[in-house]
Amino acid sequence: MKSLSYKEGFLHRLVGFSESFPDHVAIRNLDAEDETVTYRGLRIKAEECNFALKNLGVLPGDKVAVILPNGVEFIAYYLAIIGRGATPVILNYKLTPFEMSSVISIARPTLVVTTETLFEQHSETFQPAYGVHHSLVLNTASEPSSHLPDNATAESRLPRQAEPLLLPEGNPIVSVQFTYRGTGKPLAVSHRYLDLTQSSDGLHEQFHLQGVGSVHLVTLPLYAIFGLSVMMVFPLSVGATLLMTNTLLNRDLAEVLSQHQVTFACLVPDVIRYFNTRLAKRKGALLPMHPQLMIYSGGSHLPADEAEKLGRLLGCNPVLQGYGLTESMPVIVQSSIGKVHRGAMGQPIRNVELRVVDAQGQDVATGRIGELLIRGSMVIDGYNDAADANARFFRDGWLHTGDLVWRDDDGHVFFYCQRLRISKIKAQMVDLTEIESIALKHPGVVRAKAYIVPDNKEVNVLHLCVEGSGDLTQSAISTLLSRYLSGFKLPRTIEIISLKEEIHASK
Numbered sequence: 001m002k003s004l005s006y007k008e009g010f011l012h013r014l015v016g017f018s019e020s021f022p023d024h025v026a027i028r029n030l031d032a033e034d035e036t037v038t039y040r041g042l043r044i045k046a047e048e049c050n051f052a053l054k055n056l057g058v059l060p061g062d063k064v065a066v067i068l069p070n071g072v073e074f075i076a077y078y079l080a081i082i083g084r085g086a087t088p089v090i091l092n093y094k095l096t097p098f099e100m101s102s103v104i105s106i107a108r109p110t111l112v113v114t115t116e117t118l119f120e121q122h123s124e125t126f127q128p129a130y131g132v133h134h135s136l137v138l139n140t141a142s143e144p145s146s147h148l149p150d151n152a153t154a155e156s157r158l159p160r161q162a163e164p165l166l167l168p169e170g171n172p173i174v175s176v177q178f179t180y181r182g183t184g185k186p187l188a189v190s191h192r193y194l195d196l197t198q199s200s201d202g203l204h205e206q207f208h209l210q211g212v213g214s215v216h217l218v219t220l221p222l223y224a225i226f227g228l229s230v231m232m233v234f235p236l237s238v239g240a241t242l243l244m245t246n247t248l249l250n251r252d253l254a255e256v257l258s259q260h261q262v263t264f265a266c267l268v269p270d271v272i273r274y275f276n277t278r279l280a281k282r283k284g285a286l287l288p289m290h291p292q293l294m295i296y297s298g299g300s301h302l303p304a305d306e307a308e309k310l311g312r313l314l315g316c317n318p319v320l321q322g323y324g325l326t327e328s329m330p331v332i333v334q335s336s337i338g339k340v341h342r343g344a345m346g347q348p349i350r351n352v353e354l355r356v357v358d359a360q361g362q363d364v365a366t367g368r369i370g371e372l373l374i375r376g377s378m379v380i381d382g383y384n385d386a387a388d389a390n391a392r393f394f395r396d397g398w399l400h401t402g403d404l405v406w407r408d409d410d411g412h413v414f415f416y417c418q419r420l421r422i423s424k425i426k427a428q429m430v431d432l433t434e435i436e437s438i439a440l441k442h443p444g445v446v447r448a449k450a451y452i453v454p455d456n457k458e459v460n461v462l463h464l465c466v467e468g469s470g471d472l473t474q475s476a477i478s479t480l481l482s483r484y485l486s487g488f489k490l491p492r493t494i495e496i497i498s499l500k501e502e503i504h505a506s507k
Helices: 010-020 039-055 072-083 097-107 116-121 193-204 225-238 253-259 269-280 304-314 387-393 432-439 474-484 499-506
Strands: 025-029 035-038 063-067 087-090 111-115 134-138 152-154 173-179 187-192 215-218 241-244 264-267 294-297 320-325 329-333 352-357 370-376 398-407 413-418 422-425 428-431 445-454 460-468 493-498
Touching (some): 010 039, 010 193, 063 097, 072 087, 072 225, 097 173, 116 134, 173 193, 193 225, 225 329, 253 269, 269 304, 329 352, 352 398, 428 432, 460 474
Parallel strands (some): 063 111, 215 241, 215 264, 460 493
Antiparallel strands (some): 173 187
16 A cells, blocks of 8 residues: 555545535536535435445445446445445446446446446346345335346335444545456556545646635546546535536536536537537627636547637637546646646646656657656556556556657647557547457457547547458448447448458459
């Protein structure tokens, strides 16, 4: 365990705000008729969730999977699991049954917290064979729409009572999440309590001061480390209000930012491009924004032109960028209070070290392209139970990111490209090897090659080329991929090369 000077983390701070600012709004949900939850109310909700976990026999050290969309329930149960001394396993609720079984079989949580719809979708996986002994099913009426088996309990059937949260001591694991590194298999990543807090604090040092009265627009998925750390842990540890919505694309971004006087927002590049197109058609005067509104981009590279365009269309400063990995949390950020370097991802936050090295591991000169290496308290020591991947990506205390970058004279980092067989599609990680392995499940496919080609807007587009028997069809391959993989992993184009054509061409 790493040694930190910190003694109290974000849950300590949230509990403190629930006592010093009990009536301040912690969460405003735009999708539920502006439902609000105060800091005192959030603590009580988390304590009620803690009682539900206790009722189901969750003990300190147990793994509890949270498989929920963004919302009050996600946040309350996440806090409750930590406040029970258990370990949250945070999974993407949009995974297919195949993808879900892959990560559950690795994490092996004893309890799953999910919705009735998701429980039905993944009921074959949420079983003792995968380590899951019980499921807590939310969003059910007093009578669930379908009969739940003995290994599942509807939350509505449990007594409602508050069980005080146990504030963490030391630096326990407070998040297990999954990522890909081009190996074709999901890799488990564990983050610790004080590390997560320290990362948030390091970011905050580069931002206009946030705190009670600040409003943070939450649109990123909280199941990803970017959303969890920047859009939940950070605002709740400074007493800000989380303005939550899962329907931002159906709303007027300018109106949302102006009406609620948002001070901080993070958007992924695809969403920024979408709103640039919509806002360009918007008529009328610019709406008044908070004078210190900060908009950041993450999840994948955003071209400088798109960043500046959104700022012009909203009448605020250009979008700034940050950088992080599931393995590291956000560790590089463009400062909102310092000089902006156009197109840069920024500089490392406090307690983060980085190097840019060549193929021989030697540091490159300023302005030269090399691989980014990082280390620091918020960077993990290695993947869980993955010796081969650890030997490849963690060497001499440094995480080898696989990202090629360069630095300017002031130390600002600029993204160049990714050299591993992974990429981001719609800000979601895509492992090209995984896609190829699924295509090879078709009995007629002999070889498969997935690759990325940016389009004319610098948006990554996924393509797949397969070689096989002459009766292969694009429809058959597409159907196969859809059965196993999430929508963002499906290629835009599928090229089929017949083996007969290949043999003929070689003569």
